[in-house]
Amino acid sequence: MIRDDNRMKLGLTIGDYPLAEKRPDLVVSARNKSLADLTLEAVEQGAASLEDFRITPRALRLQAEIAEAAGRPTLGRNFERAAELVDVPQETILQIYELLRPGRAKSKIELLDAARLLREQYGAGTMAGFVEQAAEVYERRGLFTYRF
Amino acid sequence: MSEPKQQSANRWRRFADWDERPLRLDRFAVEDPQNGFAAFKGAKDPAPGLAIENGRVTRMDGVAAADFDMIDVFIAEHHLDLDLAPKAMAMPSTEIARMLVDFNIPRTELTRLAHGLTPAKLAEVVAQLSSIEIAYAFSKMRARKTPGNQAHVTNAKDDPLQLAADAATAVAFGFDEIETTMRVARNAWANALACSVGAAVGRWGTLFQCASEEAEELQIGMAGFTSYAETVSVYGTEKAFMDGDDTPWSKAFLAAAYASRGIKMRCTSGAASELLMGFHESKSLLYLEARCLCLQRAMGVQGTQNGGIDGAPLASTMPGGVRELMAENLIAVWLDLECATGNDARHSESEIRVGAKILPLLIAGSDLICSGFGSILKYDNSFNPSSFNGEEMEDFLVLQRDFEADGGLKSIGESEALALRRRAVDALSAVLADLELSQPSAAMKASVVVASGSNDTESYLPRDVSLISEEIKRRGINVLDVIRALARQGYREEAENLLNVVRLRVSGDYLQTSSVIRNGSVLSAVNDANDYAGPGTGYRLSDQRRRELVSIRDVLDREEVLRTEATYARDEERRIRYRVLGGAEPGQPKNEVVIGLSPAFGLKLYRSLAGHPLSALLRELVGGITAKGGQPRIVRMRHTADTSFLGLSAARLAGSGIGIGLQAKGTAVIHQADRLPHHNLELFSNAPITKLAHYRQLGENAAIYAKGEMPEPVVVPTEGEAMGARFHAQVALIYAIETSLAVDGAQPEEIEVDFLEDRP
Numbered sequence: 001m002i003r004d005d006n007r008m009k010l011g012l013t014i015g016d017y018p019l020a021e022k023r024p025d026l027v028v029s030a031r032n033k034s035l036a037d038l039t040l041e042a043v044e045q046g047a048a049s050l051e052d053f054r055i056t057p058r059a060l061r062l063q064a065e066i067a068e069a070a071g072r073p074t075l076g077r078n079f080e081r082a083a084e085l086v087d088v089p090q091e092t093i094l095q096i097y098e099l100l101r102p103g104r105a106k107s108k109i110e111l112l113d114a115a116r117l118l119r120e121q122y123g124a125g126t127m128a129g130f131v132e133q134a135a136e137v138y139e140r141r142g143l144f145t146y147r148f
Numbered sequence: 149m150s151e152p153k154q155q156s157a158n159r160w161r162r163f164a165d166w167d168e169r170p171l172r173l174d175r176f177a178v179e180d181p182q183n184g185f186a187a188f189k190g191a192k193d194p195a196p197g198l199a200i201e202n203g204r205v206t207r208m209d210g211v212a213a214a215d216f217d218m219i220d221v222f223i224a225e226h227h228l229d230l231d232l233a234p235k236a237m238a239m240p241s242t243e244i245a246r247m248l249v250d251f252n253i254p255r256t257e258l259t260r261l262a263h264g265l266t267p268a269k270l271a272e273v274v275a276q277l278s279s280i281e282i283a284y285a286f287s288k289m290r291a292r293k294t295p296g297n298q299a300h301v302t303n304a305k306d307d308p309l310q311l312a313a314d315a316a317t318a319v320a321f322g323f324d325e326i327e328t329t330m331r332v333a334r335n336a337w338a339n340a341l342a343c344s345v346g347a348a349v350g351r352w353g354t355l356f357q358c359a360s361e362e363a364e365e366l367q368i369g370m371a372g373f374t375s376y377a378e379t380v381s382v383y384g385t386e387k388a389f390m391d392g393d394d395t396p397w398s399k400a401f402l403a404a405a406y407a408s409r410g411i412k413m414r415c416t417s418g419a420a421s422e423l424l425m426g427f428h429e430s431k432s433l434l435y436l437e438a439r440c441l442c443l444q445r446a447m448g449v450q451g452t453q454n455g456g457i458d459g460a461p462l463a464s465t466m467p468g469g470v471r472e473l474m475a476e477n478l479i480a481v482w483l484d485l486e487c488a489t490g491n492d493a494r495h496s497e498s499e500i501r502v503g504a505k506i507l508p509l510l511i512a513g514s515d516l517i518c519s520g521f522g523s524i525l526k527y528d529n530s531f532n533p534s535s536f537n538g539e540e541m542e543d544f545l546v547l548q549r550d551f552e553a554d555g556g557l558k559s560i561g562e563s564e565a566l567a568l569r570r571r572a573v574d575a576l577s578a579v580l581a582d583l584e585l586s587q588p589s590a591a592m593k594a595s596v597v598v599a600s601g602s603n604d605t606e607s608y609l610p611r612d613v614s615l616i617s618e619e620i621k622r623r624g625i626n627v628l629d630v631i632r633a634l635a636r637q638g639y640r641e642e643a644e645n646l647l648n649v650v651r652l653r654v655s656g657d658y659l660q661t662s663s664v665i666r667n668g669s670v671l672s673a674v675n676d677a678n679d680y681a682g683p684g685t686g687y688r689l690s691d692q693r694r695r696e697l698v699s700i701r702d703v704l705d706r707e708e709v710l711r712t713e714a715t716y717a718r719d720e721e722r723r724i725r726y727r728v729l730g731g732a733e734p735g736q737p738k739n740e741v742v743i744g745l746s747p748a749f750g751l752k753l754y755r756s757l758a759g760h761p762l763s764a765l766l767r768e769l770v771g772g773i774t775a776k777g778g779q780p781r782i783v784r785m786r787h788t789a790d791t792s793f794l795g796l797s798a799a800r801l802a803g804s805g806i807g808i809g810l811q812a813k814g815t816a817v818i819h820q821a822d823r824l825p826h827h828n829l830e831l832f833s834n835a836p837i838t839k840l841a842h843y844r845q846l847g848e849n850a851a852i853y854a855k856g857e858m859p860e861p862v863v864v865p866t867e868g869e870a871m872g873a874r875f876h877a878q879v880a881l882i883y884a885i886e887t888s889l890a891v892d893g894a895q896p897e898e899i900e901v902d903f904l905e906d907r908p
Contacts, residue, residue: 055410078448082407
């Protein structure tokens, strides 16, 4: 279920921020609704669901561009990693988080498997690389030992 | 004199007085760098340093790459900009420190420079600055221009009705964020629902978080109730981090997870957490905190809750500890992070230490000066008491006014507060009923609306709340269900307000650094960047904001004084009649004592500052003079309102050469005709604490002086009251009324006084 997002950069500047006000054309919900469609009436009638109020990978990538333009590259990279996690189910997120905590994974393999899952099933290549880095460091620092 | 019991004869009793001060409840610790008790200079703090080979860090702050712990690796990989680092690290720390306080060096140049600095270097630089320089640099370096504040909204019963009411009042006070937590963990869902409804009353835009267990907090966020999180803690040593059951990677993963759910997030770190956890590595508070902060920037979080936080009380036991808390806040904003600057866990029982700690940040401005401010009473704060709490709210509001400094808050009126609380309680009750969660009674609601704290309420208890909370969770009720319920029950405005907060997620604008919502728009370090570049630049109060800051409750003005005096006038008419007999001439009798009244005495002003009717003052003086064989005469001075000159002029008219000057506010003096104006015989300068008996004695003493004898001077005992603070605004207004009636060279008038109460 890899979503084919438009990952092309738009060259946004801080002048495009806040997007909701300056570039409402770029702000579209997961079910393709504009902000103007997300009204109380739409919620009452069931035309807008919680899904419509979730952030999209695209919005996160646009915010990454703005963060970068504002001189905050690490914040931008976090938004890019986040964009990859939007479609990862909550249970999987919590499982991988748990696995990254000290002593949860009993070997490097478990983390590498999680990285593969992220990369192959969710197209989360950057996040996968991040987990692989953790696996390397955890091994060197002896985190794969049993903790009571 | 006998020795009071239980007082050692061999001890200066002042020490016993000091023992009783709240300050002495604070315990202080000796500086001991080896054992982690050092604010700035740890026993094992490394010298700053960085070696790069082939585009890889090979050594950082004295540690070879092969020996890097997880924190080192993460900082070297994700924080340091290796293109910038060699040049940045080569700059002398003193030079960089000077740049921090030089308003000609733009903030952006310094934040960029920080991308190339190691933790030890950052710590070394800010350690060069004095407290005032740290505060000044902070005001220049903080990310968002407009200051803000955060509140705690909790209570000892986890009572949702009170949470809703208190959330609504916190919103009205102007808090940008409110944070709740629970006494009983399973009540998280009820807390979240209640606060989100309460925060939607009155206006929209206050962000809300529910501090709970990591996974549950994320779930509550997913259900749309909360809009930010700040409980993602990081630590400066690897062992402390692991003891906190996390790693830099697990926390960074969580940071991305929050952003992926459209939830604003900041980390938490603060001095002395490693020391509290027993893994300080003999390093200083500041160095370990510099590591935490570099790590947070490396993780790509937008901000930090920083400045001791739970470790603030421990940090404050050390020499320089409070300065260190400011220094770590400075590193945070230098690293371009939103900074919620602590001032939550109360670091002292001394109100002076608390006030002193907040001041530098208040005048410097801060993204969120407290994280948070206890908007509820101390005993209701489920996080622990904050520096400022519901009890001290007005002190904070006055500090803002004193310094014309924006701490993010404003006053609210009594009727406004009551209306908001009632609305919030009604709205939440309607939601609970609509969703078939509970039916609060009218008595419960009524008790909460007027309650200052949960001791005053007859409402839900923690067990009742657990049933509601578990039902919310079990049925998967989300924020849209609540919004629909509000709308169905006629709370459309609140439904719209709550929906507006949920809608923020779609664009993600509020995920950028230092975001708050003001007037329906996101304000962040991107579109409201701190552009301080010297006097006249950066954040300044707008006229409207200044009006909000100065509008505290219960202030005096001239009309108020005149109105109050007018009510006393009617009472005085029944007690005394003054009749002008014509110009006053010097008297002959050797026992004559003249009482010189001030110009407005009994004409425009009718009560002394102590609240005595002026007629009573005169009766006592006249009675006292007569009792000791004196002959009183009353004269109104029209040329002066000054006590000394009233007394001296009266003395010059008196046959005995002894006169009493008496102002309407009650200040009185005994004077002698041949003395210098300000060299009187006796003076009652503390009118507010002067009793009628003192005036009686003053009259007696004047008559004794008239006989040429020397009485025991009357001493009005004071307990050290700050008279100026209590009375000087009133004094100045009253005195202006007196002086407005004074005419240069006007002759004193002979007055006949008739005490009407003495008539049969």
